[in-house]
Amino acid sequence: MTDKRMTDKRMTDKRMTDKKPIYHTILIIGGGLSGLRAAVAVHEAGQDVAVLSKVYPIRSHSGAAQGGVNAALGNHPEGHDDSWERHAFDTIKGADYLADQPRAEILAREAQERVLEMEHWGAYFSRFPNGRIAQRPFGGAGFPRTCYAADRTGHHLLHTLWEQCLRREIPFYNEWLVTRLVVDEGRCCGAIALHIPTGELHVFAAGAVIVAGGGHGRIYAKSSNAYINTGSATAAAYRAGVPLEDMAFVQFHPTTLYGTNILITEGVRGEGGYLLNADGERFMADYAPQVMELAPRDIVARAIQTEVAEGRGIGDGYVHLDVRHLGADVIQEHLPGIRQIAMDFAGVDPIETPIPVQPAQHYSMGGLACDENGETPLPGLFAIGECSCISVHGANRLGGNSLLETLVFGKRAGEQACRWACRWACRWACRWANQVASGGGIPQESALLSALHEEQAAIEALRARSTGERQIALRRQMQATMTDQVGVYREARSLAQAVETLAELKDRYRHVTLDHRGKAFNYDLVDTLELGGMLDLAQATALTALRRTECRGAHWRTDHPGRDDENWLKHSLATYVPGEPPRITYQDVIITRYEPSERGY
Numbered sequence: 122m123t124d125k126r127m128t129d130k131r132m133t134d135k136r137m138t139d140k141k142p143i144y145h146t147i148l149i150i151g152g153g154l155s156g157l158r159a160a161v162a163v164h165e166a167g168q169d170v171a172v173l174s175k176v177y178p179i180r181s182h183s184g185a186a187q188g189g190v191n192a193a194l195g196n197h198p199e200g201h202d203d204s205w206e207r208h209a210f211d212t213i214k215g216a217d218y219l220a221d222q223p224r225a226e227i228l229a230r231e232a233q234e235r236v237l238e239m240e241h242w243g244a245y246f247s248r249f250p251n252g253r254i255a256q257r258p259f260g261g262a263g264f265p266r267t268c269y270a271a272d273r274t275g276h277h278l279l280h281t282l283w284e285q286c287l288r289r290e291i292p293f294y295n296e297w298l299v300t301r302l303v304v305d306e307g308r309c310c311g312a313i314a315l316h317i318p319t320g321e322l323h324v325f326a327a328g329a330v331i332v333a334g335g336g337h338g339r340i341y342a343k344s345s346n347a348y349i350n351t352g353s354a355t356a357a358a359y360r361a362g363v364p365l366e367d368m369a370f371v372q373f374h375p376t377t378l379y380g381t382n383i384l385i386t387e388g389v390r391g392e393g394g395y396l397l398n399a400d401g402e403r404f405m406a407d408y409a410p411q412v413m414e415l416a417p418r419d420i421v422a423r424a425i426q427t428e429v430a431e432g433r434g435i436g437d438g439y440v441h442l443d444v445r446h447l448g449a450d451v452i453q454e455h456l457p458g459i460r461q462i463a464m465d466f467a468g469v470d471p472i473e474t475p476i477p478v479q480p481a482q483h484y485s486m487g488g489l490a491c492d493e494n495g496e497t498p499l500p501g502l503f504a505i506g507e508c509s510c511i512s513v514h515g516a517n518r519l520g521g522n523s524l525l526e527t528l529v530f531g532k533r534a535g536e537q538a539c540r541w542a543c544r545w546a547c548r549w550a551c552r553w554a555n556q557v558a559s560g561g562g563i564p565q566e567s568a569l570l571s572a573l574h575e576e577q578a579a580i581e582a583l584r585a586r587s588t589g590e591r592q593i594a595l596r597r598q599m600q601a602t603m604t605d606q607v608g609v610y611r612e613a614r615s616l617a618q619a620v621e622t623l624a625e626l627k628d629r630y631r632h633v634t635l636d637h638r639g640k641a642f643n644y645d646l647v648d649t650l651e652l653g654g655m656l657d658l659a660q661a662t663a664l665t666a667l668r669r670t671e672c673r674g675a676h677w678r679t680d681h682p683g684r685d686d687e688n689w690l691k692h693s694l695a696t697y698v699p700g701e702p703p704r705i706t707y708q709d710v711i712i713t714r715y716e717p718s719e720r721g722y
């Protein structure tokens with residue numbers, strides 16, 4: 122460890138013992154791709170930055186991404202005419218026109234630079250024989266533009282950015298769970314976090330906070346997401362006052378492994394895999410005759426669900442993904458991870474036997490409302506990555522655009538947070554000087570410490586409670602409710618039931634009790650604290666889905682067929698109201714170049 126890092130560490134240890142706020146100019150919550158990319162950007166801007174993560178960063182869900190990252194590089198023999206404009210158009214059409222168009226354009230325009238930068242930092246990409254980064258076709262894309270590292274793209278990107286952070290000696294607080302954000306005088310000025318190994322609560326002060334907490338797929342029973350994807354950082358920002366945008370739009374990935382719902386990447390279809398029903402038919406011919414298996418995910422997921430519902434599914438509800446015709450060489454070279462997953466978790470070798478697949482929750486299009494620089498309506502708070510809703514994915518995200526989003530907007534938000542914190546720091550420094558001169562304490566320290574004490578008291582009360590329900594019973598009921606009633610196909614009656622069940626679960630949550638009261642690594646406490654936030658996110662999802670009486674992208678209402686631009690070409694915003702259901706308001710979609718039209722494939 123260098124001298125500087127030792128000094129930093131000694132200072133941090135001392136502040137932790139004193140329970141004084143631990144200060145960083147920019148505090149990033151989340152060590153996935155978006156958090157790490159933002160950390161590099163802040164460091165490049167010469168500002169002090171730290172990353173706080175509830176798991177060791179390279180265990181973040183970004184590392185599980187398989188299929189690839191989009192950029193119109195035009196490397197594929199059939200992709201020479203590709204351009205960032207085509208990429209932007211495909212993204213907006215894929216989004217069923219709910220994306221904010223200037224932001225989708227930024228995503229597509231900055232893609233090449235971000236992907237090549239990753240390559241220059243050492244990311245390992247698969248290559249074409251001419252040495253250029255290999256690209257494969259993905260659903261909803263007009264050209265093959267998904268750059269990949271076999272079927273382990275996220276792993277390679279995450280490790281590359283992690284190396285870049287280590288190289289810059291960016292400090293990390295690993296195994297810290299943020300339970301609450303602190304807002305004082307209308308500004309986010311820090312966070313309260315639980316140090317999981319010791320069970321101690323601490324307070325962090327910051328010039329600006331960036332939330333990069335990832336998705337919240339685990340509010341569903343069937344999900345391709347890691348168990349850590351609970352959305353607790355998103356929930357903390359929601360409770361601090363940031364509205365949740367477009368939560369009704371939940372992506373169900375068409376091909377997750379039957380039984381465990383481990384993801385089977387879209388890259389398998391990109392390589393030429395077929396979807397077959399019980400009669401051995403390539404049923405996508407009936408749903409998207411031109412692009413077949415490479416239709417966007419919402420369309421393929423509904424097709425599978427329909428095949429199963431109409432009796433053409435296999436077993437108790439799956440179809441086959443067949444790659445046998447690709448041959449052993451292609452499977453072993455391009456899809457080695459998928460082959461291993463199929464063999465380990467379903468007992469089938471895709472070289473010889475089709476893979477059993479079914480749709481499951483995969484991605485949260487909705488999230489914390491923010492602009493193209495990650496700036497949320499709460500001053501001092503930024504959001505990036507899957508927890509955010511910059512609104513580039515609208516009603517349905519295209520595969521390969523999420524990894525891209527983490528890189529493009531991670532960088533932008535890191536830079537903007539620096540600009541913001543510098544402006545604030547000037548004001549703060551003047552006030553600090555005046556206050557200290559007149560004998561007062563450091564501004565906002567009292568707000569930070571009183572938030573710490575309140576959180577401490579709430580956790581102590583939970584620890585002391587001796588009777589009540591265990592969190593797991595509530596969690597399972599919430600997950601089953603979301604999968605059964607807020608799934609691929611939706612209608613008013615079951616959505617209303619879900620809203621009611623979630624309200625009842627929130628009520629019961631107030632009386633949960635812990636099985637384990639110890640301090641060190643108390644995951645019973647972690648799970649219980651996180652469940653409160655999951656219920657909030659589930660409620661916002663179900664309620665906005667109930668209110669939206671149309672079909673758009675991933676939100677499919679069987680009782681309201683068809684897209685309704687006249688009434689519903691608008692974003693839904695859910696604002697947290699303590700003790701009550703969220704307040705739902707609406708906001709215009711930013712439409713510039715591309716007039717909404719019918720979305721056919």
Ligand SMILES: Cc1cc2nc3c(=O)[nH]c(=O)nc-3n(C[C@H](O)[C@H](O)[C@H](O)COP(=O)(O)OP(=O)(O)OC[C@H]3O[C@@H](n4cnc5c(N)ncnc54)[C@H](O)[C@@H]3O)c2cc1C
Nearest residue numbers: 151152153155175183186188189299335506507521523524
């Ligand atoms: C199986 C799978 C495969 C995928 N494949 C692709 C693909 O091929 N292409 C593509 O574009 N997209 C893919 N996606 C989506 C994409 O991987 C994710 O959307 C993206 O990586 C999310 O990055 P992130 O930085 O937002 O969050 P994550 O990588 O999920 O990181 C979240 C971080 O937040 C931290 N955190 C969360 N809550 C707290 C808290 N309360 N306190 C402290 N820390 C907290 C966690 O520790 C973690 O470090 C895939 C997703 C899955 C699930």
